[in-house]
Amino acid sequence: MSTLKETKILGFPVWLYAALTIIMFILGVMDWLPGNMIGALAFAMIVGTLLGWIGNRIPIWNAWFGGGMLFTCLVAGAMNTFSLIGPDTKEALSAFNGKTGFLDLYICMLITGSVLSLDRGVLLKSFVGYIPTIIGGVVCALGLAGLIGAVTGIGAIHAITTYAIPIMGGGNGAGIQPMSRMWAAATGGDGDAWYATAFAVISLGNLVAVFMSAVLNRVGELRPSLTGNGQLMKGVENLSAAQQDSKPAFMDYATGMALALVCYCAADLYAGHISLINHHMNLGFTIHKFAFMVILAAILNAADILPGNVKAGARGMQQFFVKYMSFPLMITVGIGTDLSDYARVFTNLANLLVIVATVVGAMLGTYLAGSIFRFYPVEGMLTAGLCMANGGGSGDVQCLGAAHRMELMSYAQISSRIGGAIMLVVASFFFGKFL
Incomplete structure (x- = not known):
């Protein structure tokens, strides 16, 4: 428990990062995310970094299957395949990677x-x-x-x-x-x-x-x-x-x-x-x-x-x-x-x-x-x-x-x-x- 308290993700303590992640997921699922590069980057940085952090800590996966990079990409693919986030959010993330040029x-x-x-x-x-x-x-x-x-x-x-x-x-x-x-x-x-x-x-x-x-x-x-x-x-x-x-x-x-x-x-x-x-x-x-x-x-x-x-x-x-x-890019x-x-x-x-x-x-x-x-x-x-x-x-x-x-x-x-x-x-x- 003490290790978790000392852990930081993107510089944030875990409790604060969890709150930010919940906010971004709600915005993504409800399709309330701003459709510009700010909304896309916010979702990508918070959710993508968390997924990468998790993927790098999964035993065997982190050593043999690409760790956080591939894990982030595949979870993002699941978000798309199973429509876990709104269509406008998906479009904003896709456009940020493509048209916007991330x-x-x-x-x-x-x-x-x-x-x-x-x-x-x-x-x-x-x-x-x-x-x-x-x-x-x-x-x-x-x-x-x-x-x-x-x-x-x-x-x-x-x-x-x-x-x-x-x-x-x-x-x-x-x-x-x-x-x-x-x-x-x-x-x-x-x-x-x-x-x-x-x-x-x-x-x-x-x-x-x-x-x-x-x-x-x-x-x-x-x-x-x-x-x-x-x-x-x-x-x-x-x-x-x-x-x-x-x-x-x-x-x-x-x-x-x-x-x-x-x-x-x-x-x-x-x-x-x-x-x-x-x-x-x-x-x-x-x-x-x-x-x-x-x-x-x-x-x-x-x-x-x-x-x-x-x-x-x-x-x-x-x-x-x-x-x-890197992890924000992988989610896009x-x-x-x-x-x-x-x-x-x-x-x-x-x-x-x-x-x-x-x-x-x-x-x-x-x-x-x-x-x-x-x-x-x-x-x-x-x-x-x-x-x-x-x-x-x-x-x-x-x-x-x-x-x-x-x-x-x-x-x-x-x-x-x-x-x-x-x-x-x-x-x-x-x-x-x-x-």
């Missing part, structure tokens, strides 16, 4: 902080080997999925085109949506029908990827030699000595946030209006603005033109969002999830085996390829493998959160964005060649 803001802060935190030498060395490691994971994922598809009777090509390619494709908006149009053009079939199946597949693939992320974290705890504890390359330190000693002042948080927001706007401008790849080369795919943001932040870091306090501020904002905004992500999507795929064992094979294949391929470039197995499989096999941006947050390695967001975004673009090319080839 997910984009979160990723924006993590990209800037993680890239600018990297030592310049580490940055250049690791990026050189990262794309080949992704490709190694893709080859192995598609190959193992095809093998399991052939053994189970689904068929190798069907397993690859209906399961493996969507899972490895970078999520919904930049992945299976354009893929569905490619599929319809190649087959003359109903692209919406393919999309509906693919959405269920990537939902379960993301769930498997989050579970495997938690497993990798546990492997790192049991075998410390296999992990850099958030460091991708062996034999080097992510942070220089000067960066390790640099502590952000109060003003530096605003500085870091402003830099991240401007980088996002610049990347959005370039991706939307300037990029040769996106607008002039007609390659059949586009590069997402977050990929350009990673590149822009990497250039700023490599050029060594930013003062130390600016880098420290960006890193401070990254740490703030990781510590206090999960509120768009229908748990019946998982149930549809779970009912067929062969489908489930192909999905698991795809995720495991991505891990195996990135382990083999990453070892060539001296990547730690845990970090290499997590970023180049599982962040290719998850649900895109929100999946990156879930996987890195389950593995407790949010500082790897810049690599995760390369997987989801540049890796996702690579998968559109792969999809175009398979759909045109074999269907």
Whole structure:
């Protein structure tokens, strides 16, 4: 009892936090929540943080199933599936994540902080080997999925085109949506029908990827030699000595946030209006603005033109969002999830085996390829493998959160964005060649 009295959630004593939670639940259930970002953020921060706090304390679940990150997302999905909160509240939370851009803001802060935190030498060395490691994971994922598809009777090509390619494709908006149009053009079939199946597949693939992320974290705890504890390359330190000693002042948080927001706007401008790849080369795919943001932040870091306090501020904002905004984000992500999507795929064992094979294949391929470039197995499989096999941006947050390695967001975004673009090319080839 004394421990409970001393416990604080989000800085509040438990009794006060319980009162705030009751208030927010009443507003959500009765559909009295303000329909703007204030109402959505209030519900997400109070309810989401509580769910994350609970999920991190459930035995076995916290070690093997993603802890509070996945627990928050699934409970939010249950709120949606079983209409436990009002429709206007669900719409406010969904819009806050999507139209208002809460997910984009979160990723924006993590990209800037993680890239600018990297030592310049580490940055250049690791990026050189990262794309080949992704490709190694893709080859192995598609190959193992095809093998399991052939053994189970689904068929190798069907397993690859209906399961493996969507899972490895970078999520919904930049992945299976354009893929569905490619599929319809190649087959003359109903692209919406393919999309509906693919959405269920990537939902379960993301769930498997989050579970495997938690497993990798546990492997790192049991075998410390296999992990850099958030460091991708062996034999080097992510942070220089000067960066390790640099502590952000109060003003530096605003500085870091402003830099991240401007980088996002610049990347959005370039991706939307300037990029040769996106607008002039007609390659059949586009590069997402977050990929350009990673590149822009990497250039700023490599050029060594930013003062130390600016880098420290960006890193401070990254740490703030990781510590206090992760669970609120997960409730806005999960509120768009229908748990019946998982149930549809779970009912067929062969489908489930192909999905698991795809995720495991991505891990195996990135382990083999990453070892060539001296990547730690845990970090290499997590970023180049599982962040290719998850649900895109929100999946990156879930996987890195389950593995407790949010500082790897810049690599995760390369997987989801540049890796996702690579998968559109792969999809175009398979759909045109074999269907």
